[in-house]
Amino acid sequence: xxxxxxxxxxxxxxxxxxxxxxxxDGHRILLHGRSAAKLDAAADGIxxxxxxxxxxxxxxxAVKALAGDIRAxxxxxxxxxxxxxxxxAPNPTLNGGLDIRFVVNTYAPYMLTELLxxxxxxxxxxxxxxxxxxxxxxxxxxxxxxxxxxxxAYAQSKLAITIWTREWARTLPEGPAMIAVNPGSLLASKxxxxxxxxAGKDMNIGADILIEAALGARFADASGKxxxxxxxxxxxxxxxxxxxxHAADVMTTIRTILGQQS
Numbered sequence: 139x140x141x142x143x144x145x146x147x148x149x150x151x152x153x154x155x156x157x158x159x160x161x162x163d164g165h166r167i168l169l170h171g172r173s174a175a176k177l178d179a180a181a182d183g184i185x186x187x188x189x190x191x192x193x194x195x196x197x198x199x200a201v202k203a204l205a206g207d208i209r210a211x212x213x214x215x216x217x218x219x220x221x222x223x224x225x226x227a228p229n230p231t232l233n234g235g236l237d238i239r240f241v242v243n244t245y246a247p248y249m250l251t252e253l254l255x256x257x258x259x260x261x262x263x264x265x266x267x268x269x270x271x272x273x274x275x276x277x278x279x280x281x282x283x284x285x286x287x288x289x290x291a292y293a294q295s296k297l298a299i300t301i302w303t304r305e306w307a308r309t310l311p312e313g314p315a316m317i318a319v320n321p322g323s324l325l326a327s328k329x330x331x332x333x334x335x336x337a338g339k340d341m342n343i344g345a346d347i348l349i350e351a352a353l354g355a356r357f358a359d360a361s362g363k364x365x366x367x368x369x370x371x372x373x374x375x376x377x378x379x380x381x382x383x384h385a386a387d388v389m390t391t392i393r394t395i396l397g398q399q400s
Contacts, residue, residue, distance in 0.1 A: 144168040147222025149176040155345040161186030195246040198399040205253035220247035235282030243295035262314035269296040272376035307362030315361035
């Protein structure tokens with residue numbers, strides 16, 4: 139059955155490879171990127187039904203506009219893969235003091251998911267890109283009141299998206315499913331090459347697990363779970379994600395920041 143699937147950050151890397159594979163299988167792919175030129179190039183390299191959407195996920199207004207554009211064109215979205223992420227940025231502190239890693243890796247996917255939920259069916263899936271790099275979240279850093287080094291901000295932002303995946307799943311027992319996935323460490327993406335200076339491992343490792351998380355039977359009852367592709371199994375995230383007080387602080391912080399954007 140043909141599915142309509144939105145993949146954020148799909149002009150290169152794991153996102154683009156995932157889009158290419160899903161399109162070959164006959165699914166309708168909604169590509170997303172910051173650059174119209176890169177989106178055009180990505181779409182040209184995909185065989186299948188593709189639509190392109192431009193939005194800078196470091197801008198909350200652009201996230202809202204992206205969701206509005208998608209809802210205007212589609213009555214149903216079967217799968218949302220929140221793939222877009224940032225590790226290194228020339229100007230990591232945005233206007234207002236927020237760190238771009240928290241905005242793109244945690245806040246924007248939460249906002250986008252919330253805005254698209256009305257057109258997602260109960261058997262739909264939201265696949266959130268987590269990471270093996272996870273660290274307890276400094277609430278002041280998340281609020282933009284304390285600056286972190288790039289790896290610290292990245293690891294905390296990835297734990298934060300893992301936390302909201304788990305916590306939100308509890309409020310949606312009938313679906314859509316909310317699933318956090320570490321697609322694999324040090325895959326050959328642009329982020330890995332720029333951030334760590336290594337060639338990285340085969341990106342098919344990451345693309346294949348994202349496709350399975352989006353559509354596969356193994357993930358049919360996985361809402362709220364974390365899948366670690368380094369071990370090839372469902373696993374417990376960082377212990378801080380299992381701490382009820384810590385998780386509640388992260389959720390309160392997300393709602394505080396996004397509540398200021400309304």
